[in-house]
Amino acid sequence: QSVLTQPPSVSGAPGQRVTISCTGSSSNIGAGYDVHWYQHLPGTAPKLLIYGNSNRPSGVPDRFSGSKSGTSASLAITGLQADDEADYYCQSYDSSLSDYVFGTGTKVTVL
C-alpha cells in the first residue's frame, strides 16, 4: 500500500530544476522517521539516490538533493539531464502500520 503521496509526473527541459514532493502523515514522515529516495528505470534494479532525508551515497551527483519538513519531503534535481528520465520513489517507515512504506512514484520526463 502506498501511504506516501507523490505527483504522478514532473517534467522539465535540459538544464532546468525539478522538484518531487512526498507527502506523508504523523505516523511516518511527521513522526521523525527518515525519508529515502530511489531512482528506478523499468527492468533494472532501483538505485538508492538519497538516504536519511538529505544524504547522497557515494557516486550520486550533487545535482540530486533531498529535504524534509513536517510531514513532507522533497527531492530536487538541478541541471536536468536526459538520463535523469526515470521513476522516482520516496520511502519511510510507518509506526501505525509497523511497515516500510513507499511513495506512489513520480515519472520524470526531460523535454
Add this chain to the structure above:
Amino acid sequence: QVQLQESGPGLVKPSQTLSLTCTVSGGSISSGGYYWSWIRQHPGKGLEWIGYIHYSGSTYKNVSLKSRVTISVDTSKNQFSLRLSSVTAADTAVYYCARAPEGIIDHPFDPWGQGTLVTVSS
C-alpha cells in the same frame, strides 16, 4: 560491491505457492549487520515491502501478508528465499530482493536486485 539476483519460476498457478531465491554475491550474508528483504511492485503500481530476514533466522513481515509469507536463509549458499502461499492474480508482481542495515528501524534498502516478474495464472 554486493550484488543481489532473484531467481525462480515466472508463472505460478492460482492457489499454489510462489517460491523465489535471492543469491548474494560480493559479500557474505553470515557476516551480519544487515537484514535481507523482499519487496514487490504490482504492474503499474507502487512498491510494497514484504518482509526481511537476518542471518540468524529472525524475520519481520508485512502485517497484511504475514500469514502467507515464509522467508528463510541458507548461509552455506549465500542465499535467502521467499515463499508466498495460496497465491491469486493479485500477487502478480515484479519481486525484488534488497539489503537493509540493521540497527535502525527507518533504514533504506540498498542495493536491490533487478527484479523478477511473477505472473499468477492458470
